[in-house]
């Protein structure tokens with residue numbers, strides 16, 4: 001065996017050891033979740049399917065949100081303060097995340113807790129006002145309730161003095177992964193920087209995990 | 211030295227006395243959020259200052275362009291957003307009340323016409339002493355600032 005050959009074997013062995021160590025490190029190192037204000041579920045929670053209606057009145061199952069990350073907010077169109085504020089923030093978040101690869105950009109989803117008044121046509125004008133790509137969903141109250149219950153969204157009708165009613169509703173934003181599973185909950189108060197920053201960290205972290 | 215001090219104190223006391231001011235309240239940066247089409251309620255914001263040395267109580271508001279104007283506060287309880295009416299608001303001497311998105315706001319109910327960015331909304335605030343403050347709030351889109 002020539003010296004050259006021995007050296008080559010030693011070299012190869014050393015490379016194999018390094019590669020093995022690197023692999024082991026990558027596989028076994030407990031990945032540290034990013035620091036976020038959002039509550040990250042390290043194991044995404046599946047959401048039972050519901051059938052809602054989009055702004056054109058077509059049936060849309062929650063499963064159809066698969067393929068992209070989603071930022072989901074519940075509210076109602078007769079909400080003059082908190083909902084427009086939040087939707088304006090979400091639309092700015094989407095713009096701020098436009099430098100991510102297309103597949104990692106979020107789809108914005110607004111689901112009404114007041115389907116009685118928020119028929120598809122009303123929802124259409126409302127969501128398009130904030131973002132032309134925003135998905136607006138309404139539907140049977142029972143379907144909205146079923147989804148809300150799964151995500152821990154509370155809502156309640158409150159009569160107003162001058163007639164009509166308002167809705168109390170959870171102000172959290174839900175982050176669904178591309179499998180349409182609940183992956184993180186972003187609590188109010190919301191800010192463009194806060195949501196966009198957490199979103200980036202979470203998407204990156206989950207990509208490393210898989 | 212004692213004399214200097216007493217003169218100084220005298221000046222200070224009289225200055226404080228003179229400072230009793232009755233400057234009228236004013237609204238800083240009033241604006242109304244551009245509504246999506248067909249909305250029956252709009253929200254208006256501002257910082258309302260009371261530069262006077264007297265407490266002021268805001269008792270109501272109206273607008274020629276709306277059926278009613280109310281004061282509301284969006285509050286968060288256990289992660290749930292609730293909107294509650296406030297019938298009167300006290301402005302302490304030298305204090306300011308902030309009307310901001312997601313918090314206290316003027317609720318403009320049942321518009322008489324459509325509003326879009328650049329339009330102006332006239333709002334009249336009334337106080338318990340009988341005084342009034344007229345505000346012109348431009349309509350703006352988006353989250354505010």
Ligand SMILES: [Cu+2]
Nearest residue numbers: 081282293317
């Ligand atoms: Cu209100």
